[in-house]
Amino acid sequence: MVYEQILIQTVNGLVSGMILALVASGLTLIFGIMDVVNFAHGELFMLGAYVGTTTLVATGSFWAALLVASVLIGLLGAALQITTLRPLLGRDPLTTILATFGISLVLQNYALWQYGPVARKIQEPFTGHFRLFHLDYPYYRIVIAVLSAAIIGGLWLFMKYGTYGIWIRATTQDRVMASAMGIPVPLVHTGVFAIGAAMAAASGVLFGPLVGVNHAMGLDLILRAFIVVVVGGMGNLGGSVLAAIFISLAESFASIWVSPAQAVIVSFVVLILTLLVRPTGLFVPTPK
Amino acid sequence: MTGHRVDGATAPAHARAAAAPPPLLHTEGLTVRFGGLTALNNVNVDVRLGEVRAIIGPNGAGKSTFFNCLTGVIRPTGGRIIFDGEDVTGLPPDRISRRGVARSYQITNILPGATVLENVRVATQSRHHGWNLVRHHRSFPDVLARARAVLASVGLAGKEDELAANLSHGEQRTLEIAIALATEPKLLCLDEPTAGMSVAETHQTVELIRRLGAHLTILIVEHDMEVVMGLARTITVLHYGEVLAEGSPAEIQANARVQDVYLKT
Amino acid sequence: MLSLTDVHAHYGKSHVLHGVSIDVAAGEVVGLLGRNGVGKSTTLKSIMGLVPPSSGKILFEGRDLAGLPPHRLARLGIAYVPEDRRIFRLLTVLENLRTGLDRHGVTEARREALLEKVYRHFPVLRERRAQHGGTLSGGEQQMLAIARAMMLEPKIILLDEPTEGLMPRMVSQIREIIQVLHGDGVAILLVEQNVPLTLEVSNRVYIMEKGTVRHQAAAAALRVNDAVIHQYLGV
Numbered sequence: 001m002v003y004e005q006i007l008i009q010t011v012n013g014l015v016s017g018m019i020l021a022l023v024a025s026g027l028t029l030i031f032g033i034m035d036v037v038n039f040a041h042g043e044l045f046m047l048g049a050y051v052g053t054t055t056l057v058a059t060g061s062f063w064a065a066l067l068v069a070s071v072l073i074g075l076l077g078a079a080l081q082i083t084t085l086r087p088l089l090g091r092d093p094l095t096t097i098l099a100t101f102g103i104s105l106v107l108q109n110y111a112l113w114q115y116g117p118v119a120r121k122i123q124e125p126f127t128g129h130f131r132l133f134h135l136d137y138p139y140y141r142i143v144i145a146v147l148s149a150a151i152i153g154g155l156w157l158f159m160k161y162g163t164y165g166i167w168i169r170a171t172t173q174d175r176v177m178a179s180a181m182g183i184p185v186p187l188v189h190t191g192v193f194a195i196g197a198a199m200a201a202a203s204g205v206l207f208g209p210l211v212g213v214n215h216a217m218g219l220d221l222i223l224r225a226f227i228v229v230v231v232g233g234m235g236n237l238g239g240s241v242l243a244a245i246f247i248s249l250a251e252s253f254a255s256i257w258v259s260p261a262q263a264v265i266v267s268f269v270v271l272i273l274t275l276l277v278r279p280t281g282l283f284v285p286t287p288k
Numbered sequence: 289m290t291g292h293r294v295d296g297a298t299a300p301a302h303a304r305a306a307a308a309p310p311p312l313l314h315t316e317g318l319t320v321r322f323g324g325l326t327a328l329n330n331v332n333v334d335v336r337l338g339e340v341r342a343i344i345g346p347n348g349a350g351k352s353t354f355f356n357c358l359t360g361v362i363r364p365t366g367g368r369i370i371f372d373g374e375d376v377t378g379l380p381p382d383r384i385s386r387r388g389v390a391r392s393y394q395i396t397n398i399l400p401g402a403t404v405l406e407n408v409r410v411a412t413q414s415r416h417h418g419w420n421l422v423r424h425h426r427s428f429p430d431v432l433a434r435a436r437a438v439l440a441s442v443g444l445a446g447k448e449d450e451l452a453a454n455l456s457h458g459e460q461r462t463l464e465i466a467i468a469l470a471t472e473p474k475l476l477c478l479d480e481p482t483a484g485m486s487v488a489e490t491h492q493t494v495e496l497i498r499r500l501g502a503h504l505t506i507l508i509v510e511h512d513m514e515v516v517m518g519l520a521r522t523i524t525v526l527h528y529g530e531v532l533a534e535g536s537p538a539e540i541q542a543n544a545r546v547q548d549v550y551l552k553t
Numbered sequence: 554m555l556s557l558t559d560v561h562a563h564y565g566k567s568h569v570l571h572g573v574s575i576d577v578a579a580g581e582v583v584g585l586l587g588r589n590g591v592g593k594s595t596t597l598k599s600i601m602g603l604v605p606p607s608s609g610k611i612l613f614e615g616r617d618l619a620g621l622p623p624h625r626l627a628r629l630g631i632a633y634v635p636e637d638r639r640i641f642r643l644l645t646v647l648e649n650l651r652t653g654l655d656r657h658g659v660t661e662a663r664r665e666a667l668l669e670k671v672y673r674h675f676p677v678l679r680e681r682r683a684q685h686g687g688t689l690s691g692g693e694q695q696m697l698a699i700a701r702a703m704m705l706e707p708k709i710i711l712l713d714e715p716t717e718g719l720m721p722r723m724v725s726q727i728r729e730i731i732q733v734l735h736g737d738g739v740a741i742l743l744v745e746q747n748v749p750l751t752l753e754v755s756n757r758v759y760i761m762e763k764g765t766v767r768h769q770a771a772a773a774a775l776r777v778n779d780a781v782i783h784q785y786l787g788v
Contacts, residue, residue, distance in 0.1 A: 163651070163655040166644065166648050166651055166652060166655065167652070169641070169643065169644060169648075170641050170644060170648075170652050173641050173642065173643055173644070174639055174641060176603060176623070176639075177635070177639045177640075177641070178624075178641075178652065179622060179623035179624040179627075180601060180603075180623045180624070180626075180627055180632075180633045180635075181624075181627055181652040181653050181701065181705070182624050182627035182628050182652075182653065182656060182705060183624055183652060184624050185622075185624060186622075344788070346589070346746065347589055347717060347746065348717075348718065396566075396567075456566070457566040457567050457568055460566060480590065483567065483590055484564070484566075484567030484568055484569055485568070486568060486571060486763075487763060490763070511588050511589045511590040511591075512588075512590075512763070513588070513787075513788060525788075540788055541787075541788050543788075546788050547783070547787050547788060550588075550786060550787050550788055551748045551749070551777055551782065551783075551786055551787055552716075552746060552747040552748060552749065552750070553748065553749055553777055
């Protein structure tokens with residue numbers, strides 16, 4: 001009986017882990033390259049979900065919603081970075097934290113004004129479940145996990161091969177020398193912010209059918225995302241994916257025995273342990 | 289040959305040697321290794337009381353590492369440092385400061401938001417009433433008087449109430465020396481005191497150091513050869529962490545090995 | 554081609570360059586000599602926009618470089634090899650080279666040719682092309698830093714103390730590559746403390762002290778033992 005529950009929770013943990021990984025990777029990428037702690041990331045997630053709802057209503061296609069939300073929020077991210085963050089480059093990190101925090105407040109209230117306080121729903125692209133022990137487990141959940149993994153995989157490939165991937169990695173390591181090599185660093189920064197925003201928006205659309213779409217849906221997720229970024233190592237893409245899965249699994253297992261609300265404590269315990277034992281990140285290889 | 293007269297009698301040779309005061313600073317086999325890199329290797333240096341000693345050497349010679357050892361910033365891997373008769377090897381910076389070693393830094397370390405007088409008063413207070421947390425600092429008139437005296441001795445008396453951030457670069461470096469002086473050191477270590485200075489400011493700083501050298505033992509790391517040759521009585525040349533040569537300015541300038549090392553011939 | 558006129562520069566309040574005036578003609582190798590701390594590296598940094606001048610003018614092919622970010626300068630044909638090399642440690646050797654190689658308007662064929670040329674001069678880079686930059690030795694990193702700059706096909710390379718900390722065998726390699734670049738018509742502004750090497754490879758030499766140029770001469774007119782060398786570089 002417990003064995004079944006553990007397996008079910010493993011699946012649940014992996015699914016929510018992948019969504020968390022999708023959000024957290026954008027966050028860690030942004031921090032790694034421009035030392036910006038993006039407090040508005042949850043709102044980009046939330047706006048992605050909202051744009052998803054309107055696109056879905058307009059076109060009836062979930063996949064169109066996913067695409068349009070990603071592109072539009074990606075562009076919004078680029079615009080925000082150019083207007084608010086680019087002028088602050090090189091200043092005290094507190095300045096950018098305040099700036100992104102301010103953006104998050106603006107976006108939250110904009111959503112409230114634009115879409116109203118009533119939660120909306122995104123319909124899953126397909127219903128249907130399969131039998132997982134005594135449960136009817138929805139196919140959609142598996143699809144989310146696979147899609148998230150695919151998006152992250154795509155990002156990894158993009159970063160590893162291809163000129164722009166090299167530009168991004170070089171700029172992350174040494175912004176000054178990257179510039180001296182002719183890499184247009186301000187453009188790279190904007191590009192990465194846009195990619196991070198697009199990934200957050202995609203997560204919002206994917207996650208939408210599981211929860212209600214409301215203006216505060218970013219808040220809960222962003223807290224977990226920050227924990228993932230710290231545990232995985234700030235700026236470390238692979239680390240944040242592993243950390244996201246690790247933390248989600250831990251929470252899922254914990255909620256076998258305690259209520260899900262209390263299971264969140266597990267994330268914080270992991271965070272505190274990481275900061276005490278290996279503050280650069282649990283999954284960061286020890287520098288040679 | 290008359291010897292040193294002690295109690296009306298001629299003292300024998302070994303007693304004469306013993307009567308010469310021990311060096312203020314004595315390093316013995318000083319070695320520092322960082323992993324595979326040997327920054328200092330078996331450095332033996334003696335600095336006598338009242339000397340002005342310059343440490344020079346090309347890039348990477350180990351000059352900063354040497355200073356860092358003396359001031360307790362890093363712990364040597366091997367060897368000893370004897371200061372004023374006591375073994376201070378490996379002591380932390382605050383203990384070394386209390387023993388009488390003061391240092392000024394290459395990058396100015398002043399408190400920009402405080403006045404010039406405040407900067408020096410804080411340092412003076414560390415020597416007197418340092419542990420008294422209760423009484424207001426203004427109730428220690430002797431501390432203020434001492435601080436003012438230090439400022440006067442470096443020529444900053446007219447700038448007491450000026451914010452440190454508003455001083456010119458040369459004045460800021462002078463303030464840094466004043467802060468070091470306020471701790472009443474026996475040995476003053478100056479790390480590239482004329483870096484970033486104009487020719488005029490350099491001359492002023494050299495004059496100041498010369499005046500201080502009259503009653504203080506001074507150790508200088510410098511790249512400016514004019515400054516070094518003009519100030520130091522003895523020069524120690526470091527190269528790849530070892531003492532390459534030691535002698536008067538004239539001797540060093542005539543030393544072909546030193547020239548080779550500098551010109552990379 | 555490159556001219557600095559009365560350039561002043563500060564690090565905060567520290568006045569490091571007190572009016573530097575230097576010229577480099579197309580294809581010339583110009584040496585910049587001086588002891589530690591005189592402002593040689595800062596001069597290169599101010600050209601590259603890393604330490605913007607507080608006053609004075611820097612012109613490249615007639616264009617004022619004031620306010621241009623480093624990536625624009627690289628596109629204009631100015632390449633920079635810093636004193637601490639600063640290769641991208643987490644990128645492979647090939648990826649390091651690609652940061653300069655992957656430019657607009659460069660055909661695949663020309664890229665191949667450039668890569669081949671660099672591999673020919675630095676065979677160790679070909680061997681280690683799939684290894685991460687951080688695993689290379691100091692000398693190999695210096696080779697990579699120079700090769701990386703060559704990928705930009707620059708008109709001038711700013712070379713900051715390339716032989717520092719290198720073994721004599723590698724110093725020879727540096728000498729060779731400078732001569733190859735000179736043969737290709739690339740101008741070089743070489744900051745060095747190694748006097749014999751500098752006099753050997755340079756057309757002209759400037760000597761700096763305390764943030765300004767104190768002497769300039771044709772390299773052929775100077776000998777290592779000249780009084781002026783001893784005065785500004787020796788003890």
